Amino acid sequence: MNSAEISNVRDSLRVRLLLPVLALVLVVVIVLTIVLAVTQANRVRTNANESIERQTSALQSLFAVTRSIMLDRVHSSMRLLQRDGGKLGPVSVGPQITVGGRPANDLLFGGQPQGNNFALVDSVTAIDEGTATIFARTGDEYVRIATNVKKDDGSRAIGTVLDPHGKAIQSITKGEPFYGVVDILGTPYVTGYDPILAGDGGGKRAVGIWYVGFKTNLEALEKVVADRRVLDSGFIAIFDANGKLRFQSKTGATTDPAQIEAISGKAPDDWTVTKQDVPDWGFTLVSAYPKSDINGTILKQSLWIIAIGVLVGALLLGMQSTLIWNRVLRPIQHLTTVADELSKGKWNNTIEEVDLKDEIGTLARAISRLSNSVRLAMERLSKR
Template sequence: MSQPRSRIAWQLAVALALILILLISGSTLFALRSLDQANLATREEHLASEARLLVDQLNTFHGSLRESTQRLAGLFEKRFASGLSVHAEERLPVAALTPPALYLNGQVLNNDFALVDEFRQLTAGVATVFVRDGADFVRVTTSLNKQDGTRAIGTVLDHAHPAYQRLLAGQSYVGRALLFDRYYMTQYTPVRDPAGAVIAVLFVGFDYTDAQAAQFSNLQRFRIGKTGSLALLDEQGKWLVPPAGMRQADGLNAVMAELTQAPGHGHFWSDGTEEFFSVATPFADGPWQVLANMPKAEIREVTWRVGGQLAFGSVLAMILAVAAVTWLLRRRLRPLGDLVQQAQALGAGDLSARLNVSSQDEIGELARSFNQMGEALATMVAHIRSAAQQVSSRSQVLSGLSSGAYEGIEQQSGEIGSMAGAVEEFSATALDIADNMRSTERMASANAQQTRIGRSSMDEASAALEQISAALNGTATVVNTLGQRSQEIGGIVGVITAIADQTNLLALNAAIEAARAGEMGRGFAVVADEVRNLAARTREATTEISTMIGSIQSETSSAISTMEQGQTLMRNGLDLNAKVAAALAQIAEQSTAAGEQFAAITTATQEQSSTATLLSSNLQSIALANSEQRDVVANLAETARELDRLAEELRQEVGRFR
């Protein structure tokens, strides 16, 4: 159980190491930067000190040269300053020139080298006498030799020489000069005539070429630190003594100009291959620039060496600190193993695991919190176990109730379906009845119309019978004239026959309509049958009348009795016609009343059909709602079963805890 503690200890150690690395790296970089700046400032001061020291040495060297040259010039002036004169009209050739003759106490000095050679032998200095020829100063005698060993006579002083203007003004000039590849400390002294005009110039020079070369050689060997050096730069930007290690000396005029503009302050510059740090100090008598130089690598070497030592010490300190912290963490985190064991026991379901807490630090507080969590988990698991049991029992009850409700809804759905079918059948039957009632209403209307027509015919038949009765009455009174009127009676008999046929036809039609009317037209059919029989008998009577008319002429005697019998029959026919007319009127009234009743029945039947349709629609809505309710109850039952299953799983999960 030490692995978790080790992981935490190592994680904290790694985190501490990273923090220390960042802090140490930052502080080391800051220290290196500060060290580099301090080292650079120290180097700058050191180089400036070395440069000033060299300037002091050069000042001493050149000061001694100047003093020596001035002493030599004083000796030379004592010999030549008095007694000099120029004979301008006399010109003597000196080398390629013919300057005026210069005399010293009556002795011509042109091409006379005795005095200047003697001075050289005595003082080791060179001497030259210039004679003025207009604006030029011509060398007429000298102990100065050219590179080829010949004397430098017959030459003029360069007008660009710094001494030229001073000499024209009658002033002396002391300074160094490069003459025929040799360095001299020189003094030019003008000689005036009594009128104050400059007529000649005395030159004394002290050759310090070898001494300067030895000095430059010493400078080249001199080192500041390991590779630092001193360098000299003349007024033309040429290196008299280049820095040690410099490989490219050309093309640095701009860099050197910038460097010499800030004397005493260091600057980095590069010759193209290596970078240097230099401090410039002017040497006015040169006029030169003294440069104290040191390669950047040497300056940085100190920084890197000290930085490496500092980094090594920092890394060592970091390792020791991390090791100490790791040891301390492992020691202090040892109680975490017990916490891990308790957590694993809780994870395995053992809620009775408890820790013995002895420390009062954060780990002790954590252990006590673990104990409290175990107790809370045990209480919570007990509650969950009880709740799961209750949920299971309640879900079983809910499942049973849902099953009963589902069966009831199924039965209700069947009954609603049956009721909906019956209502639809009733609606269809009502629609058929309404159609039949409308047809019957139309038939009743037609029957009433035919009855009215039959009544009208019966009225006509009654009128005809009354006419026959009147005729028979007349026949009784005029029986004597019956024979003469037999033809007329025959016509009347024809009319009666036609009326009888028409009556028979109307009676037949009335019987047909009564048969159509069914039960309600049964009485009308009986009347119609009687009317038809009456019509048949009327036809038979007319036939008999015809027979009788035929025999009127032969049987006059029996005519009266026959007429009386016919009158009786007429009265019976009138009575029958009156009865038929009354029956037809009653049939018409009953047909009209039946039509109205049929119309009312049709309206009621239509209303019943609409009500049945609405009831069928409502039953369908109830069936749909019942189906949805059945689905809800089914889902509720399924949910109850799922809840029971989850409760069982919850009991199994809770059963893992002890």
């Protein structure tokens, strides 16, 4: 058997030995890759949801703390307004007047008309800042007859009426005060409304409303929201009770207000959109991200897992190939060479494999005995 034939046998045996190993490694790598990819996909989704939960929870807490702090100021200002108003004297309904171009009933405090009289409301806000108003009941409406709430043009909002569909009017109609966040002329205020009662004994009736409020200073919140995002292209947005976009993420790939409003409103199928009410504010907190962000992250991490799996598989296959070569193929190759030379009458080869304790060692010892037998037989023949 020449060297080419020996090499072919060796290579053929190597292939036969490595094929099962290769198949096993491939199966293990594929199974592990699938398991890890599925696990990683679930982890990515979980992390995304946890990130949204953490961010929205922090924003909800910030809203709650802001409201609590501002309500303390509202209660303080309300006590001051009612105290100063009470010092003027008892409340009664005055004649009809014109405020802001519309008719309204006047209110008299100790006989002093309050319509178009801003001394009381301005004295309160001069101490605690904020805004103050005296509403007079005119028919079924409550008209601002004295206020320092400003309209967009900077003028006092006298003659305007309390929102007939708002949260405050519902409590006032029941004779109950209202404290909370309301929209005043398009701007959210933390407010307090308390009925103004006239008469005495059991005949007291609501003839107007005390109001104090503070325009919500949400610059800190706006900054926090602007710096937040979800994954690469997602966003966080806050809408007021009228559906107006107040704050939004300004990082990431989705920052266009029109696009944010469209996604928040329509919740397209290729986006995951979550909405939460902000208690006591009437706001809606929206968090959204495109499903492609999740799929892209999963694909990237799956490719990494596959690459690592292939690398580990190649290393295992290389180690197995080296082991097979050193422990099996090289001894067999040497024994094959010895047997081939023995068939040609050469019996003086050293067979080191006789020390092995496996089947190859058994084969080596058999070839060694055969070599000794051939050598002895040749020596006897040469002596005749």
